[in-house]
Amino acid sequence: MKRITILFAACLLVCLTAAFASAQGPLTVDIHGPGQRLVNITLLPPKGLDGQPVPEAAAKAFKELVANDLGYIPFLKLVPVSELLGGDPSHGVTAQDIDFKPFQLARVDLCLTTGWNGQYLEARVYETFSGRRVVGKAYRDVADKLPLVADRFCSAFLEALTGKKGFFDSPIVFVKQDGKSKEIYTVLPQGRGLTKISDLGGFNLSPAWSAEGDQIAFTHIGDDRHELCIYEAKTHKIRRVAKGLGDTVISPVYGPGDVLYASLNLNGTTNIYELSKSYKVGKRLAGSPYIDVSPSFDRTGSLMAFTSGRAGNPHVYLLDMKTGQVRRVTTTGKYNTHPCLSPDGRYVAYTHQTSDGHRIFLHDLETGREKQLTFGPGNDEYPAFGPDGYFIAFASSRTGTYQLYLTTRHGDTPRKISTGKGAAFAPAWDTSLQW
Incomplete structure (x- = not known):
């Protein structure tokens, strides 16, 4: 038996x-x-x-x-x-x-x-x-x-x-404290291949990749003026542009077709403008008498998220590039900044100020639902979607000094990216291998 x-x-x-x-x-x-x-x-x-x-x-x-x-x-x-x-x-x-x-x-x-x-x-x-x-x-x-x-x-x-490629060979560009200056660096998400891009002194901020991954645009703030800087990956040279861009040049970003956009102060108010291939000022986007900064595009270039002060304090808005219509995305709190659109245009990750500090939130544009992704301690800022729209890089001061971290749009436990000594913030992902 x-x-x-x-x-x-x-x-x-x-x-x-x-x-x-x-x-x-x-x-x-x-x-x-x-x-x-x-x-x-x-x-x-x-x-x-x-x-x-x-x-x-x-x-x-x-x-x-x-x-x-x-x-x-x-x-x-x-x-x-x-x-x-x-x-x-x-x-x-x-x-x-x-x-x-x-x-x-x-x-x-x-x-x-x-x-x-x-x-x-x-x-x-x-x-x-x-x-x-x-x-x-x-x-x-x-x-x-x-x-x-x-x-x-x-x-x-x-x-x-x-069904989605991994991010493993897609580098991140970011700002790193380098002595008294802030310079532009790149690194792989695993913390390998740390490379210094700029050595200009002063403050070099808001880096962004071109769609082809062959250029990095960023802002250089020197002793007497702002400059738009374009780093060429093939030559490793940096072109510096200031003429005709006003006295403020911030948050440059590449849109569809590698058209460059930046927030400029031309008439007493900082707004978002399209720039030509020769860096001449073109049309103004989402024009208003209020401060408009931090543009971010989806993969198709149909939508642009940005931060605006038109409600009296910083909030995230969405511009339909075809119709020109603008709608407000965030409605709670008094400080919502650094929006980043997911490649598919469905989600906006952004920095939201809570009573415990800055945190990364995610807004679903289809359902209107919001989710808190990070919980500190310290401050969590500058979210940046990866090429698959799944991973999100951000900067956090949870250890006392700003460093880069990875989470997912589900809010999984963040993992630190090794970038060596010095504060690290304002990450932006190269999506050229995925687009």
């Missing part, structure tokens, strides 16, 4: 596992949905290909880079091999080389394999309940570019899983 019971239990387990696998279908994650499913993934030990040994140092470094990248994704949980029954259930890198049953028993959804043959690296992710390959890539000559390879593979994996 005991033997029959054991056999029945074993058969039931097999049937339930098979039924669950057949019912699963392709594993996908809706990162923009109301809830996030937690997905478990295991990084399997590297394997040698074609009889070649595994380069231990490179393989370890690649695994650590991938684990670090995936650690930024709040719906992914890394499950070590040691938690699988019997340890590593693979003897190769293809689905035929993997026993998926230990993953199923441990409720691990995905597994990553890496194969090395001395000349190239193969990386694959499989669904453990179906054996389906989610993504597979091969990279040659990886010895001196492992971080780049890891970033690109993780971006491809995230796109296969969610």
Whole structure:
């Protein structure tokens, strides 16, 4: 009787596992949905290909880079091999080389394999309940570019899983305290590749990427005037423009077609103007006798969010670029600034002053609902949507000095971006790889 019971239990387990696998279908994650499913993934030990040994140092470094990248994704949980029954259930890198049953028993959804043959690296992710390959890539000559390879593979994996490319190889431009001056820097979201863009002295503020990622516009405030500065990525040179732009040049930003917009004070009031390719002043947007600053566009250029004092204190407004109609977005509080439109034009992230300090809020333009994303301590300011519209970079003084952090539009626990010594604020994301 005991033997029959054991056999029945074993058969039931097999049937339930098979039924669950057949019912699963392709594993996908809706990162923009109301809830996030937690997905478990295991990084399997590297394997040698074609009889070649595994380069231990490179393989370890690649695994650590991938684990670090995936650690930024709040719906992914890394499950070590040691938690699988019997340890590593693979003897190769293809689905035929993997026993998926230990993953199923441990409720691990995905597994990553890496194969090395001395000349190239193969990386694959499989669904453990179906054996389906989610993504597979091969990279040659990886010895001196492992971080780049890891970033690109993780971006491809995230796109296969969610339909949206990852942010891993999309740099952030920001302002960094550099002695007595504030200069412009770039950094990858993982804290790698910190690069100084400007060395002009004074205050260099409000950086913004062009749509193609080949230029960065920012404001330079010197001893006697404001200047519009354009950094050229190819030449690493900075063009400085002041003539004809008035005595105030702030919050430059690129709109559709890489048209540049900036807030200028030409007639005693700061408003938002379109600039020509030669940086001549064109039409005024959302014209009013009040201060209008901080323009932000969606991907199509149909909408522009901005901050205006037309209600008596700073609030966020939305301009329909086709009709010219302006509507107010924020209605509560007395200080709402630094709006950033999501690429799809549905959400506006902005800085809202609460009784506990500045916090990042999210406004859904379709439903009118608002959500607080950050909770301090200190002040949280300058939200910037990532290229996928899911991640949001912002600056926070929660440790005493402003530093950059990442959260999501669901308000997941913020993760600090390493930018070295000195305060860091006003982030803006390069979306050229996604547009």
